[in-house]
Amino acid sequence: MATNKRGSQALIQSMINQGIKYVFGIPGAKVDQLFEDLQYSDDPRVPKLIVARHEQNAAFIAAGIGRLTGKPGVVATTSGPGVSNLTTGLMTATAEGDPVIALGGQVPRDDLSRLTHQSIPSKELMNFAAKSSTEVQDANNLSEAFMNAYTAAVSPKAGAAFISLPADVLGDETTRPVIKPLTKSAPSRASDETLDTIIGLLKKAKLPVILAGMRASSEEVTTALHRLLGKVSLPVVETYQGAGIISHEFENDFFGRVGLFRNQIGDTLLKQSDLVLAIGYDPVEYEARNWNVEHNDTVINLDSVAPELSNDYQPNVIVEADIAATLSALTDRLPADYRLADDAVTHLEKLRAEFEAEGLTETKAKPGTIHPLTIVNELQKQVDDETTVTVDVGSHYIWMARHFRSYRPRHLLFSNGMQTLGVSLPWAIAAKLVRPNEKVVSVSGDGGFLFSGQELETAVRLNLNIVQLIWNDGYYDMVKFQEEAKYGRDAGVEFGPVDYVKYAESFGATGLRVSDPTKLGDVLNQAFKADGPVIVDIPVDYSDNIKLKSALLKDILN
Structure with missing residues (x-):
């Protein structure tokens, strides 16, 4: 059944179907049809158009939406430098796991192979900055292109997805209905056999420690981790992007954050540990060559994506599954009487006391300045x-x-x-x-x-x-x-x-x-x-x- 929508309207309806609330960007001739339809639509569900002052910053705002909500922020720019100015923002989002959908205007289709005003190979450029990059050649493909970009942006590891939009495609009429709202996939956890292997290694370890990374910071995973800590007290080290995973309730399990220079309490604990349970850890946060120099006896990698292997990071157990579901199942399966040995608890208390005693004290700041x-x-x-x-x-x-x-x-x-x-x-x-x-x-x-x-x-x-x-x-x-x-x-x-x-x-x-x-x-x-x-x-x-x-x-x- 014909929809009688312009391509830009089909694109906007796709955004509505996925609950997109904002579109950030800067207007231009190759994307103005989209901006017109966003600003003057009578549909109250249409995303609010927020104009930024630079395309890179618009991408940062969209990435912030992605990091905070877990759903893609959307950025839209015009062709040429409008698209190229997105590069740093999209590279940052892709490296740091923030879902973003970037819509880049493009010259009309018959100008794509000509040396014309603002004609650049946008799709090819963004192959290096985004998880996926595509150019739409038919208005009927706009809705499915957006939905596929959405899926790419949120699927582990989350990141940026780019769609190049020739100006005439946005203005063409579509004859196909837009894609329906996406169905969320059911979480799939690790097998009982794998969970038993992990439990066996935990029981054998003298000083296990949890390294909580970027993908441990979702609400679902954090809740599951807190449930585990409620059953058994284990020391936790956060990465910078894992900041805030440990709540007030589990303050005694918190052993600092690691990143950059290797001289924190968390670095010492990781060095001394004979088992590291890395949850949602990404090497871009803090490379294993920094924290795993001595190569821990055992490393368990629990994540929604396959780990990047290196000489310094070769996990003994690799779990690629839904993190929250796996942690919940691990907690249920863990024996009720499992706990750290008394000597391990004593060692952790001593380690904390040593670092608190050696804590950095302020020196007197120069006149007129603040420490x-x-x-x-x-x-x-x-x-x-x-x-x-x-x-x-x-x-x-x-x-x-x-x-x-x-x-x-x-x-x-x-x-x-x-x-x-x-x-x-x-x-x-x-x-x-x-x-x-x-x-x-x-x-x-x-x-x-x-x-x-x-x-x-x-x-x-x-x-x-x-x-x-x-x-x-x-x-x-x-x-x-x-x-x-x-x-x-x-x-x-x-x-x-x-x-x-x-x-x-x-x-x-x-x-x-x-x-x-x-x-x-x-x-x-x-x-x-x-x-x-x-x-x-x-x-x-x-x-x-x-x-x-x-x-x-x-x-x-x-």
Whole structure:
């Protein structure tokens, strides 16, 4: 039966069928039909069109939606540079497991092989940035192309899917009905035989430890893991993207986060353990060559995808199945009397005490500046468990990852695959859209903020209450302190000052500066009470950064 829809309308109906709430992007001639139909549709279910200030940032916002909800965020751009500007955003999403569907305008079909205005091989370009990349040649294929892109984006390992849309295809009439809403596949767990093998290895191990990674951070997997910990207390180490998996209830099972430099309590525990149960762990988070240098006696890989094997990561047991269902079945099958031996419990208590005793203490910051730990601690006082904190890349990111506590998964967000500058503010915009009634904080350095700072206008336009902290020192400091450690000097890391208060005000946001370090708490109180986006300029003293890499093993600095 004919649908009498334009191709763009069939595409929008497909979005409706999958519950897409937003489309982020920037308009252009090759995709304007889609934008027209999004903005002027009478259907209240049509996704809201939100125009961004750069295509890369629009992709970051869409990826933030994907990470927070588990469902793809959608970004739409015009052809040529509109598409190529998506590349970094899509590469980041694919590396870090965030589902995104990217719609890229393209020249009309009869111009595809010509050297015409904005004609680039979009599909081929995105083969390297996305999990799947296709170009639609017939309007009747638009709905199925979108649904297949949706499936590709959410299937393990989640990531980006790209669809190239020639302008005339969007305007053509379709004669086929759109694809119906997708049916969610039933979870498939590991076999009882495999579960018994895992239980046997756990019972044999003297010091088992759980390494909880990015794919352990979904609500379903976190709930299943908590159920396991409720039955038997096991030490848990989080990756940066696994931040928040351990709740208040299981605080005693938390042994820190691992990533970057190998000198944390979690690194020591992983080194000493004779069995690592890696749950949803992805090597892009923290390569096994960093945490498995000594090659643990036994590694169990429980994941929804097959592991990447290397000389440093050759699991003894590989489970490729639904993680939550498998954990639940493992908990049910685990003997009621199973627990860690007393000497293991004693060792864990001693290990925790040693690290707490050796904990980094603040040195006195330079006049007019604030120590990173002071900023972390003051921010910790301002938030609750429902607050979403997004963190950009830089020296502040290491301090936050090590010392800022979060007790709910996907409420403390890091880019730890690509380590992409500029993600924090776009992710915060996504978080405020998804969690409108909760506090949202974006934490950036002065080096990274201006990568996406123009999206402050988007936040102002949408009247989003976002507190943006800028740790300001005038350097690309994460590079600076590592150069100094390697070469005894730095190169190419200094840049000029920006008045971030005036910057904020020029966009219609509130700008605050911590001029008196003793008033940091007061300024943060003011920021959280303000209406709309707020920038807080915080002068930071990174002199203690060298301690971030102190007491390392020889294979660390990278």
